[in-house]
Amino acid sequence: MSDLVVIVYPTEAKAEEIRQKLFDLQKEYVIEISDAVIAVKEPSGHVKLNQLINTTAAGAVSGTFWGALIGLIFLNPLLGAAIGAGAGALSGALTDYGINDAFMKQLSETLQPGNAALFVLIRKLTTDKLLDAVKGTGGIVLKTSLDHNKEQALRDALAAHVSTAIPAPSTP
Known part of the structure; x- marks a missing residue:
């Protein structure tokens, strides 16, 4: 069973720094991550998701390969590649991997801009x-x-010697 943890940072750069630290810990087998996404609330109020995997691009690349291969069979690899890229990009855009995007956007609405x-x-x-x-x-x-004990231990560890204040997110 997986656990979800959502931590708010004052900037996207700080959140990315911590995400990279977690990836380094994953290389040391301290943590095993299924997904790690940074959601940023822009000054306009729009929430932007910075995901690990761009499913649209991955689908387009895969679709191009398979489309070109099928196109070779029917003696028109360029048309096959074009159709495959389009179909792959569409299927990739409709795919949601890891943490639910709608959930992340909804929860991120409570953040302060920036x-x-x-x-x-x-x-x-x-x-x-x-x-x-x-x-x-x-x-x-x-x-x-x-669980409550692990959550409190995480809160305590994060708060130890904090130098920058973050405005508390409003509760939904």
């Missing part, structure tokens, strides 16, 4: 090593599926 929320779907983790790695990095826990 703030970023780091959504992490965790398959497994070594709790004490992860807490040591994120200690003092700041951020406010917005939502988690962790």
